[in-house]
Amino acid sequence: MRKPLLLLTAVVVLVAGLWAMRTLQQPPHPQFAPALGQAVAPERAGEPRRSGAGDALPVFLPPEAHDTIALILRGGPFPHRQDGSVFGNRERRLPQRPRGYYREYTVRTPDLGHRGARRIVTGGDPPDVWYYTDDHYETFRDFQVPANGGAQ
Structure with a gap:
């Protein structure tokens, strides 16, 4: 009778400890780019890349991001099976949705x-x-995609 009681006590203590660790952990503060939800002054964000129509993507996006944006707008096909999968926002660095x-x-x-860290x-x-994040979801910068997809 003692061994089952001891085992049950150990399991209860383990579960309580795991529950306490999870509930006592504070989620990290959101780490938005300074411009999240705000207009970015050109001197802070750099001059945007201009298309013939005057539409632009921000200069902080690497050239490869333009290719990814074009694929997203076309609906694929994507080079990685994970592309298009649900992003869980577990770190809560983006607005809750x-x-x-x-x-x-x-x-x-x-x-x-x-795949690297850029997404x-x-x-x-x-x-x-x-x-856009270049540090695997540690920080994000928001941007707008023009109606023409930022085509140059």
Whole structure:
């Protein structure tokens, strides 16, 4: 009789400890780019790349991000099976939305043999919000995609 009681006590203590660790952890503060939800002054964000029609994508986006944006707007096909999958926003660095609202896409990093850390995360279907991260979801910068997709 003692061994089952001891085992049960150990399991209860373990479960209580795991529950306490999870509930006592504070989620990290959102780490939005300074411009999230605000207009960015050109001197802070750099001059945007201009298309013939005057539409632009911000200069902080690497050239490979333009390719990813074009694929997203076309609906694929995407080079990685994870592209287009639900981004869970577990770190809570983006505004809270229902599960399935955010999707993630790989931005290729030249000379890298794996997916790397660069991603575009979109929100909505079709996307109405766009975010770029180059540090695997630690920080995000929001941006707008012009009606022509920022074509040069």
